[in-house]
Amino acid sequence: MxxxxxxxxxxxxxxCPNPSKFTFKGTNCxxxxxxRLTIVDPGPIIEGFIPQLVAALKPAKITHILITHSHRDHSPAAAELKALTGAKTYASGQHNIYRTDIDNPFKNSGDWDFEPDIILKDNQTFNCDNxxxxxxxxxxxxxNHMAYALTHIDKNPTQDDENCLFVGDHIMGWASTIVAPPDGNMSRYMHNLYKLQTAPYNVFYSAHGxxxxxxxxxxxxxxxxxxxxxxEIVDCLKQGIGDIVEMVKINYPKLDQALIGPAAMSTLAQLEWLIDKNMVVSDAGLTIDAQYRLANEAKNTIYS
Structure with a gap:
């Protein structure tokens, strides 16, 4: 129901009825x-869910589908929803990764089949009916993560809880966001987190929670x-601990075993960010198995 x-x-x-350690109570649609309705993130493929949703919303008609990003808990149901309603899909593009020189353990979490009808650019305004x-x-x-601000209804500026931003997985209240290279990139994540500090919206509607x-x-x-x-990572490096597995043991001492892998990938993402800032170097590129150390010029200056 x-x-x-x-x-x-x-x-x-x-x-959506897809609760897990990664999706909390499920994906918010x-x-x-x-x-005339716009849908943000119809969710994963769950038998019967989309037909039930369409039926529950009748006699209203779904005309637009906005996708925050193409992970499998967000975008796959868009194809079924489009087939049932004729609504067009909007997103910043197809699924992609930031680099191809490292393995992608989250490859199966991507919706590689997703192809939006309309490709949007940063700061582009567009109308979905009124x-x-x-x-x-x-x-x-x-x-390809994109947030969507609801700026006007019937040409009137939005107010109160409707002056809002649909933030997808970029910001969640119940947990921090997984950033795992090459599917994710911490430098870009932090850049866009800082960018939203001055965003003029009263409420963020997250895809989970x-x-x-x-x-x-x-x-x-x-x-x-x-x-x-x-x-914490820099402190490990100062102690000569350059192995990600050891860092995770020290920095996540009570972590659920099911989340050890994501914690290692998050540590890798933080290390990539430190490398981007010329604060850390690696002996074997960006991998879980590499040994990391502080760059010479940073040893006595970082967090001292």
């Missing part, structure tokens, strides 16, 4: 509009968290 929750006069939410959206590039968690009603506070928390993780 589809449970649709009204969260503002023009916005509803239904949570957002419904914007009353008679709703106006602005696309905001937020890559880092995923190469509850609405974020204090966006700047949450962004500040996430930045502090990432810098804290960076400091």
């Amino acid at each position: 589809i449970k649709i929750k009204q969260i503002s006069p023009h916005i509803r939410r239904v949570t 957002f419904i914007i509009g009353q008679n 709703h106006t959206f602005k696309a905001i590039q937020t890559d880092g968690h995923c190469y 509850a609405a974020i009603t204090k966006p700047k506070t949450r962004i500040d928390e996430l930045i502090k968290h990432r810098l804290s993780r960076e400091a």
Whole structure:
């Protein structure tokens, strides 16, 4: 049974039945509009879910489908939804990775078949019937990650909880975001996190978990968290610990065994960011098995 929750006069939410350690209670699918509807992130392929959703929303017609990014818990159901409704899909592009010189352990998490009808650019405004959206590039968690601001309804600027940004997986209230190279890139993630510090929106609607009603506070928390993780890694390197597996044991002492792999990939992402900043070097490129050390000029200056 589809449970649709009204969260503002023009916005509803239904949570897909795909709970897990990575998706929390499931993927949030957002419904914007009353008679002609825009869907943000229809979710994964779950038998019967999309037909039930379409039926539950009748007699309203779904006309637009916005995809924040092409991970398999967000975009695959777009094809079925498009087939049933004729709605066009919007995104920043097809699935891709940041680099091809390293293995991609998250290859199967990507929706490589997804191909949007309309490709959006950063800061592009576009209309979905009587709703106006602005696309905001937020890559880092995923190469093609895009957030969508609801800026106008019936040509009137949005107010209160409808002056909002659909942030996908870029920002979540229940957990920090997985950033795992080459599927993700920490430098890009942090750049776009800082970018949203001054975003003029009252609410962030995340793809997993509850609405974020204090966006700047949450962004500040996430930045502090990432810098804290960076400091922990640098502390390990100062002690001569350059092995990622050992770093994870030290920095995540009580972690669920199922999350050891993602923690190692997150550490790799942090190391890639440190390498980008010329703070760290590797003896064998960017891999889980490489040995890492502080760059000579950084040994006595970083977090001293």
